[in-house]
Amino acid sequence: MSKEEAAFCSLANYRVNKIAVSEKTHEITETGAFLRQPNRFTTPFGNGAGELPVEAGRYRLIVSPGCPWAHRQLIAFSLLGLEKAVSIGKVGPRTDKGWEFSLDPDGVDPVLGIRYLSEAYAKADPDYTGRATVPAVVDIASGKVVNNDYFKLTNYWETLWAPFHKEGAPDLYPEELRGDIDALNEVLFHEVNNAVYKAGFAQSQVEYEKAYDLLFNRLDILEQRLSTGRYLFGSRITDSDIRLWVTLARFDAGYYMAFKTNRNRLVDFPNLWNYAKDLYQSPGFGETTDFETIKRGYQLISSAERNPFKIVSAGPDQSVWFNRHDREKFAS
Ligand SMILES: N[C@@H](CCC(=O)N[C@@H](CS)C(=O)NCC(=O)O)C(=O)O
Known part of the structure; x- marks a missing residue:
């Protein structure tokens, strides 16, 4: 991790962080380097207090197949056979309104009933001003984004979600x-x-x-x-x-x-x-x-x-x- 990234990640107050980066500098440092916004929703999956319960049918994973961070999830899902436990919603091309469910009939995700991914981010945090990104895991009942931690998501699917793997699924994280x-x-x-x-x-x-x-x-x-x-x-x-x-x-x-x-x-x-x-x-x-x-x-x-x-x-x-x-x- 570079010095700038470390400093960025260690900023305790995300809100300060968000304003400094997304609004003022648009994820660009003073020297002109790109500094990616941190993931806002990082609650881990697990069975402990405050963790996201591992439960079939509870979540919807939103992806764009063009996005590499989302594509990782699609590959893991295909290899592990997880789509029966966690359904997948796909957004269309990004517009100036962000990710839209433009591939779905009437432009609405059939499970979440929303037109824009930003709606699920706003439900989770009405003050969220960062980019509404894929991949995003949405809790279907509340309609809120609960995890957009693209770095850790595949590891969750590979380990905690093992009870839902298809027969003969490979161990991708031995x-x-x-x-x-x-x-x-x-x-x-x-x-x-x-x-x-x-x-x-x-x-x-x-x-x-x-x-x-x-x-x-x-x-x-x-x-x-x-x-x-x-x-x-x-x-x-x-x-x-x-x-x-x-x-x-x-x-x-x-x-x-x-x-x-x-x-x-x-x-x-x-x-x-x-x-x-x-x-x-x-x-x-x-x-x-x-x-x-x-x-x-x-x-x-x-x-x-x-x-x-x-x-x-x-x-x-x-x-x-x-x-x-x-x-x-x-x-x-
Ligand atoms: N969640 C991460 C990475 C995921 C990410 O950047 N996804 C891109 C697509 S590859 C995205 O959704 N961008 C939406 C936007 O920039 O409005 C982030 O916030 O930087």
Whole structure:
């Protein structure tokens, strides 16, 4: 965690934090760096007092398939078979009113009965002035957002929600690897998942280049790591693979152009590209990936300033994701 991020996270009073960042500086520091708003709703799932009870039918998970933080949840749900316990609602393209349930009949989520995701945030905290983000877990009975902690959500699904996993579901967060997975996830967040945003939203050359260097330095290390094992932790898919993969899936179609993370494309890294294709062709990954939504989502961000004619690139050719990969060489 950088010094700025640590200072930001340690601000005790979220309201002060929110005003300083969202209203005055729009998540931009004095030096022009992008500093993501903290998650507002972080109550953990669990059976302790004050925790969110793990109960089938109680919650609705709201996602946009274009969003990497939400896409993680879709992959975990597909691999674990959780959709019977927690239903999923999908928002349409983001508008100037935020996320809208524009894909649903009459533009209303059939379970929550709301038109905008911001309504569920407002029900939970009428004073909330941050961005109403996906993924968001909404308590169906109250209609309130109860958790939007994208960093921890997959870990909850993988552990506390185990009683609702489908038969034969993989263990994506094996106990003996948790320390190593957590350590890698922290690095992945700062140097890959969020580094692309730090590059794309930077408002100074220096901060953009800092993020760019951080990102490609880490991708070079991961390229090496993936030369010795099929997945990040050897022969089994774990939570870390889901986290790395959602960023790789958006790399050439979104970040490369829209966020200027263009030292090279994903397809130029031999191991990362074969690894990414391998996962794309595995259950849970390709089937939850919507390249058109991803492309439009990134290329039309803040389109008034960044892309005033709203032109979305025709490429890249997504059929390459079905090309052969070489990762079976690691199969035992
Ligand atoms: N909850 C996190 C991360 C989730 C996030 O940023 N989601 C994006 C989509 S990838 C979003 O919902 N953005 C809505 C907006 O910016 O209004 C945050 O608040 O920064």
